[in-house]
Amino acid sequence: MSSAGGSRGAGGALPARTLWGDTWRRFRRHRLALSGALILLLLVVSVVAGTFLYPFYLVRQLADSGIPVTETSPTLTSLVDHLDYVGILSPPSRVHPLGADDLGRDLLARAIYGGRVSLTVGLVAMLIATSLGAFIGALSGYFGGLLDNILMRITDLFLSLPGVPLILLIVYLFRDSVIQAVGSPETGIFLILVSLIGGLSWMETARIVRAAFLSLREKEFVEAALALGADDSAVMFRHIFPNALGPIIVAATLGVGNAIITESVLSFLGVGFPPDTPTWGRLVTDGSQYLQVASWLAIVPGTLIFLTVLSINFLGDGLRDALEAQQAA
């Protein structure tokens, strides 16, 4: 592989090049992946910063427009439901930078809130799927034999379950009792959604990890670790696992995007979060009622979902190129 970029030391001493440093160098060359990472970073930062800063702006603007917020300490969560009757269906303006919906609720506030929900769902669902998949794949690939057989049959079975219809069925049947058990509709639905999305998307990771473990367990360093007296769990998770990290990271990245799409689809179908929780998918549904008069209401949140998932997919693609070369090296 030809060395591109990287500053050479003048005195002949080369700066130390690490494995991850090389990966980063390769990743940097993938322009689409780099822009994906930047856009994603921008979105995350805006959602986090917006949660804390945007309420000040909105309260100020509403006060200037003559109808101040009556609440004593408005937060993003309360402003999401603030009704500005003057601003009903108003196009983007100074008071409402992204416009307001049919009840005069500020779209930017709702988009920030929705972004928080969507990104959290994506991340947590991915964490569940990845840890489940990595664990099952590791057991399967490391021990082989009967255990491998059983686990892989289960994986195949999960692969032949109908995803979205099954999630719809379970949410429909269990929604009320989980909400009752947890006490809050939003937390309840959140828990159901992340465990369902995560619990139905670990299979690919399991297969990748299994394949990696199958080949890695035959390597000399595993033999060495075993000879030194390391027990199975140490060999699996301290020695083999870090070597299989590349493909896991790629699958996990793409998993976030898929989870965000699934959540938005459920919200769109009205089976996701409760109607008063503004998720991106729900905002698109609500906005779709006003396509003729206020098309931005649906277009803005829809574009946000699209942009987020597109960035994640480009990022995943770039990571794949960068990390698979690491594997090959």
Next chain:
Amino acid sequence: MSNYIFRRVLLSVPTLLAISIIIFAILALAPGDPLSQLALNPGIPESTRQLIRTQFGLDDPWPVRYWKWLTSLLRGDWGFSFSSRSPVIDIVMQRVPQTLQVVGFAYLLAVVLAIPIGILAAVRQYSWFDQLATVFSFVGFSVPSFFTGLLLMLVFAVRLKWFPIVYDSLLGFGSATEVLAQLRQMAMPVTVLVVQQTAALTRFTRSAMLDNLGQNYVRTARAKGLPYRRVVLRHVFSNSLIPIVTLVALSIPTIFGGAIITENLFRVNGLGALLITSINNSDTPVVMALSFVFAVLMVFSNLVADVMYGVLDPRVRYN
């Protein structure tokens, strides 16, 4: 060959049974009493409710209930819809043609579009055509299908008024005008599904072709003087067909899943729309039946993929 197919069909029976157990378990574990509506009615005393429970076998141990559920499912006795009081199987069957019409059309179109695009993108790797195809497929699988649908609606139905917003399922195929109207109302839902399906399939065809294009047999074929076109279309393509066919078969459920969204968006009254209405009406028998229909579809497409393997690659048959 028929022996191979027979074995594959046998192998899919345990999967179907496992899925049926999962769906039954979900139903059995779900909270809520199917007779809770009756409990609110003061005209029905406790003893009558108990009688109904015994009559319907609600207190039987679960293996007995599962067996009853499964056998009646196989007999075509899917119960009665809570909301319309008619047999579930009739309601489901009424909706099948609309779904098949849109989904089938979209599916064919996606395959017909994706395979040539994928081949061309692989042959001309890194050309402007390949770059364009790559960007298109990334956009295609990053955009939620309900959003593509809304944008199409906004542009072509609301602004340009080319296509109707509401789907008319009473239209037949009797006359030329009817066929034209059918095509017009199908245009948007089909496009949404095609965008989603083509994106994944193009990408996949491209990488399957690329895997084979670098092989030695390609060089041999070229060296013995075969025209490049023939090498690509006969040698490389037939070898790439196995993964492509797998994805084509395995995406049958995906496209039906996509139909849930498009049908609700464009008001096509097919299976997907039925599923969502039934969920909103708490019509459990219909929801259960549809979940099982989707599961059967899933297993069926796995089976199709397996059988196609055997057709395309004789080695698989004797394994």
